[in-house]
Amino acid sequence: MESKYKHKVNYYETDAMKMTHHSNYVRWMEEARVDFMDKMGYSYKKLENSGVSSPVLAYSCEIKHSTYFDDEVEITTKIEAYNTVRLKIKYTMTVNDILVAVGETNHCFVNPKGVPIRLNKECPELDEKLRLCIDD
Amino acid sequence: MESKYKHKVNYYETDAMKMTHHSNYVRWMEEARVDFMDKMGYSYKKLENSGVSSPVLAYSCEIKHSTYFDDEVEITTKIEAYNTVRLKIKYTMTVNDILVAVGETNHCFVNPKGVPIRLNKECPELDEKLRLCIDD
Amino acid sequence: MESKYKHKVNYYETDAMKMTHHSNYVRWMEEARVDFMDKMGYSYKKLENSGVSSPVLAYSCEIKHSTYFDDEVEITTKIEAYNTVRLKIKYTMTVNDILVAVGETNHCFVNPKGVPIRLNKECPELDEKLRLCIDD
Amino acid sequence: MESKYKHKVNYYETDAMKMTHHSNYVRWMEEARVDFMDKMGYSYKKLENSGVSSPVLAYSCEIKHSTYFDDEVEITTKIEAYNTVRLKIKYTMTVNDILVAVGETNHCFVNPKGVPIRLNKECPELDEKLRLCIDD
Numbered sequence: 001m002e003s004k005y006k007h008k009v010n011y012y013e014t015d016a017m018k019m020t021h022h023s024n025y026v027r028w029m030e031e032a033r034v035d036f037m038d039k040m041g042y043s044y045k046k047l048e049n050s051g052v053s054s055p056v057l058a059y060s061c062e063i064k065h066s067t068y069f070d071d072e073v074e075i076t077t078k079i080e081a082y083n084t085v086r087l088k089i090k091y092t093m094t095v096n097d098i099l100v101a102v103g104e105t106n107h108c109f110v111n112p113k114g115v116p117i118r119l120n121k122e123c124p125e126l127d128e129k130l131r132l133c134i135d136d
Numbered sequence: 137m138e139s140k141y142k143h144k145v146n147y148y149e150t151d152a153m154k155m156t157h158h159s160n161y162v163r164w165m166e167e168a169r170v171d172f173m174d175k176m177g178y179s180y181k182k183l184e185n186s187g188v189s190s191p192v193l194a195y196s197c198e199i200k201h202s203t204y205f206d207d208e209v210e211i212t213t214k215i216e217a218y219n220t221v222r223l224k225i226k227y228t229m230t231v232n233d234i235l236v237a238v239g240e241t242n243h244c245f246v247n248p249k250g251v252p253i254r255l256n257k258e259c260p261e262l263d264e265k266l267r268l269c270i271d272d
Numbered sequence: 273m274e275s276k277y278k279h280k281v282n283y284y285e286t287d288a289m290k291m292t293h294h295s296n297y298v299r300w301m302e303e304a305r306v307d308f309m310d311k312m313g314y315s316y317k318k319l320e321n322s323g324v325s326s327p328v329l330a331y332s333c334e335i336k337h338s339t340y341f342d343d344e345v346e347i348t349t350k351i352e353a354y355n356t357v358r359l360k361i362k363y364t365m366t367v368n369d370i371l372v373a374v375g376e377t378n379h380c381f382v383n384p385k386g387v388p389i390r391l392n393k394e395c396p397e398l399d400e401k402l403r404l405c406i407d408d
Numbered sequence: 409m410e411s412k413y414k415h416k417v418n419y420y421e422t423d424a425m426k427m428t429h430h431s432n433y434v435r436w437m438e439e440a441r442v443d444f445m446d447k448m449g450y451s452y453k454k455l456e457n458s459g460v461s462s463p464v465l466a467y468s469c470e471i472k473h474s475t476y477f478d479d480e481v482e483i484t485t486k487i488e489a490y491n492t493v494r495l496k497i498k499y500t501m502t503v504n505d506i507l508v509a510v511g512e513t514n515h516c517f518v519n520p521k522g523v524p525i526r527l528n529k530e531c532p533e534l535d536e537k538l539r540l541c542i543d544d
Contacts, residue, residue, distance in 0.1 A: 011306065011316070012159055012299050014152035016205055016456075021148050022464040023434045027284045030431075034283065034342075044283070045342040048424075056430040060468035066522070069152055070306075070317040114474070147442065147452070148435050152320075158328040159298045163420050166295075170419065170478075180419070181478040184288075192294040196332035202386070206442075206453040250338070284431055286424035288477055293420050341424055 019066040032075040168211040291338040304347040427474040440483040
């Protein structure tokens with residue numbers, strides 16, 4: 001399963017080089033990830049309401065072309081790997097079908113005390129949905 | 137009591153007009169407020185650890201002169217009003233002694249459930265310190 | 273003329289009080305303002321391409337109710353005053369028809385050197401559109 | 409040459425997990441990088457004033473331990489590679505001597521038109537300083 005999400009570059013996301021500040025790409029990955037979960041049928045809000053959070057353990061971003069205020073960035077989100085304790089997501093960003101950035105985030109799952117958990121035990125419904133994404 | 141705090145403008149705080157994005161001034165007010173409480177001897181962290189938060193109910197900012205990357209902004213923080221349930225703080229910002237912005241924030245105090253509280257009952261130590269600030 | 277714009281609260285816009293950090297409201301005002309200009313038929317991007325910027329001289333925000341991750345905030349934007357050198361805009365924010373915040377921004381117009389200009393001289397097309405907004 | 413820089417976690421940098429939002433680490437890398445250049449004797453501001461910018465081509469961050477409001481993060485910055493057209497910088501972040509995050513940024517150098525340049529031709533003074541950093 002792949003999911004597409006659109007983000008228009010806000011003025012407050014630009015910097016004095018007159019382009020998007022690089023730190024925003026990883027924020028857009030989060031927006032796209034949340035949208036992905038909405039479309040998957042198990043929202044991040046629902047996950048947190050069940051007492052589980054999914055912190056980011058690592059992230060990376062490669063910027064191929066600068067983006068600018070008012071650009072419409074299309075972000076394609078894809079589950080790259082999932083094994084009930086770890087989740088790896090890849091993001092591809094385009095503007096007018098031109099590749100502008102690629103990124104990756106790595107996640108675990110934790111309970112309200114911050115202790116890592118196994119999603120198949122604590123949240124089997126999301127576990128199953130994520131497994132289906134991988135099989136696609 | 138007045139307190140002075142310094143913030144150097146970060147590159148990520150600039151925008152495509154090549155100056156500081158206006159939204160950052162209210163963030164610097166927060167930095168200055170936290171620093172003020174550190175110097176007052178009752179840190180915001182200590183307040184939150186005691187179960188009390190102080191959300192912002194309102195804020196305003198007037199920008200007199202643009203600021204730029206690498207500018208050192210000096211923020212003078214002053215308690216303007218305090219009556220155990222409400223707190224009003226004023227901020228004056230200068231760069232090289234030139235006034236660049238003034239701002240104000242209004243706060244209440246809430247318990248972990250978000251219910252407004254009276255600071256003289258829930259946190260008499262901070263209540264007393266704030267009263268002393270007003271009398272100055 | 274009034275314009276409505278929707279913003280879903282991003283996770284990165286929340287803070288440790290588990291609600292939206294107050295600094296984001298003034299960023300949403302910018303998003304709504306840019307969207308307003310798109311709908312008015314003279315985009316902010318077009319304005320900047322013509323060499324004119326519209327910096328924020330002052331802003332204020334009053335938060336009536338906290339907002340939270342995933343809330344859909346509807347922002348109604350209205351030109352409050354305009355006289356070719358100054359522009360005042362008001363914003364009303366609701367979540368599920370409940371008023372959560374009101375705000376205001378004040379702007380001037382400047383040329384690429386940062387010198388204030390009269391919009392009726394430098395950009396008569398936008399000047400006319402803004403006058404029509406006021407008359408509504 | 410290594411350089412150490414301190415950043416206190418701001419409240420606005422936290423998120424609803426009550427810890428630092430992950431996007432801030434790459435912003436702190438920028439703060440540390442700017443501080444590094446100040447200490448190296450060729451500030452980023454001076455570089456931009458000379459007409460040269462150094463955009464981020466790629467970045468990565470691995471978060472070992474969460475950080476929290478008011479934590480003092482010490483960031484050690486080290487030039488990892490430099491060849492006059494590309495620059496790679498590594499960052500190590502600790503809180504109370506405990507490793508909390510590592511990161512990396514990759515940069516090129518561009519002229520005001522965004523065209524990549526060779527630093528030894530366009531800015532020999534900084535080129536020499538960066539070479540000395542590598543030799544350390």
